[in-house]
Amino acid sequence: MTSSTRKSVYFQGVRDAAPFILVIIPFSTLFGVLATEAGLSVFETLAFSVVVIAGAAQFTALQLMQENVPTAIVLISALAVNLRMAMYSASLTPYLGAAPLWQRALCAYLTVDQSYVVSVSKFEREPQMTVPERVRYFLGVVTPIVPLWYGFTLVGALLGAQIPESWALDFAIPITFLAMIAPMFRTMAHVVAALVAVMVALLAAGVPYSLGLIIAGVAGMMAGAQTELWMERRGMRT
Amino acid sequence: MTDDIATGTLWTVIILLGLGSFGLRFMFTGLVGDRAMPDWLLRHLRYTAVAILPALVAPQVLWPVATDGAFDIPRVTAAVVTLGVGLVTKNVLTAIISGAVTLYGLLYLLG
Numbered sequence A: 001m002t003s004s005t006r007k008s009v010y011f012q013g014v015r016d017a018a019p020f021i022l023v024i025i026p027f028s029t030l031f032g033v034l035a036t037e038a039g040l041s042v043f044e045t046l047a048f049s050v051v052v053i054a055g056a057a058q059f060t061a062l063q064l065m066q067e068n069v070p071t072a073i074v075l076i077s078a079l080a081v082n083l084r085m086a087m088y089s090a091s092l093t094p095y096l097g098a099a100p101l102w103q104r105a106l107c108a109y110l111t112v113d114q115s116y117v118v119s120v121s122k123f124e125r126e127p128q129m130t131v132p133e134r135v136r137y138f139l140g141v142v143t144p145i146v147p148l149w150y151g152f153t154l155v156g157a158l159l160g161a162q163i164p165e166s167w168a169l170d171f172a173i174p175i176t177f178l179a180m181i182a183p184m185f186r187t188m189a190h191v192v193a194a195l196v197a198v199m200v201a202l203l204a205a206g207v208p209y210s211l212g213l214i215i216a217g218v219a220g221m222m223a224g225a226q227t228e229l230w231m232e233r234r235g236m237r238t
Numbered sequence B: 001m002t003d004d005i006a007t008g009t010l011w012t013v014i015i016l017l018g019l020g021s022f023g024l025r026f027m028f029t030g031l032v033g034d035r036a037m038p039d040w041l042l043r044h045l046r047y048t049a050v051a052i053l054p055a056l057v058a059p060q061v062l063w064p065v066a067t068d069g070a071f072d073i074p075r076v077t078a079a080v081v082t083l084g085v086g087l088v089t090k091n092v093l094t095a096i097i098s099g100a101v102t103l104y105g106l107l108y109l110l111g
Helices: A002-035 A042-052 A054-067 A073-084 A084-095 A102-108 A113-125 A131-142 A146-159 A169-184 A188-203 A208-233 B007-031 B039-045 B046-060 B074-091 B091-110
Strands: none
Touching: A002 A042, A002 A131, A002 A146, A002 A169, A002 B091, A042 A054, A042 A113, A042 A146, A042 B007, A054 A073, A054 B007, A073 A084, A073 A102, A073 A113, A073 A208, A073 B007, A073 B039, A084 A113, A084 A131, A084 A208, A084 B007, A084 B039, A102 A131, A102 B007, A113 A131, A113 A169, A131 A208, A169 B039, A169 B046, A169 B074, A169 B091, A188 A208, A188 B046, A208 B039, A208 B046, A208 B074
């Protein structure tokens, strides 16, 4: 492969992830602000974001630590929020499994909702991509996301409590996720998977340790897989 | 809430949560590698994103933490607009901006 196509696959990833800059900035700033409000130093706050690199789990852990919940429970709850990363890992395996171990480890560390969704959508659309191209694309996708996650955690920690609640930064993530989901409804099976997942998520909202999310996700995946089989049997296009 | 968080507790959580999160992210790409996975499993995994993300978002839309779980017209409307614009345009950036404009517009008008 020539070096110009190498670059272009990488930059395609950068370009496809660029819209998330709008959301990563407020969300990571918010984490920085809340962490310093909870009494973490600037260094501790930044270390949290660099080591864990998972927004929802970080917010969960922070909140539970403030409530003086036992450490084991803090860890279990935050890891439960992150259980979906294991599902992302499984879903990426057919595409990245043949890459060298260090590249798989690097991609694993850099797996967040945005990098997973953008990459897996691309890999599904373009099955002819080679494994090195997929890795380069993945690294392109994380380029506008992860450094900003670190950087604006730091900015938020330095700003401290100067962001008013009326800015409604809490809603940055639901809006991004909805915008990410919308282009993914390619077949009826995708629509059924999402609808079942939403219904189960709402019914299971009271399940402790955020396990309702995993139950809902598995239910949605089963619904999608069954719909796909049903459509195949009917000879419908999937 | 809040007593200050003890430094020892904090670093325990940061390090173990970091290791645990990496373990989850590496579980399959690391251990399975390029061995083939069965068809039934792949069929389920195709729906991972489209099941997990809506399940994650739905309770946050209907019962936002910021309003202590009270149904909030600006947030629900913003969610509907984001999804609708996303479905029509297939463009993530347009959808995000439409949602943000709706949210701030309604928070301003109704606030």
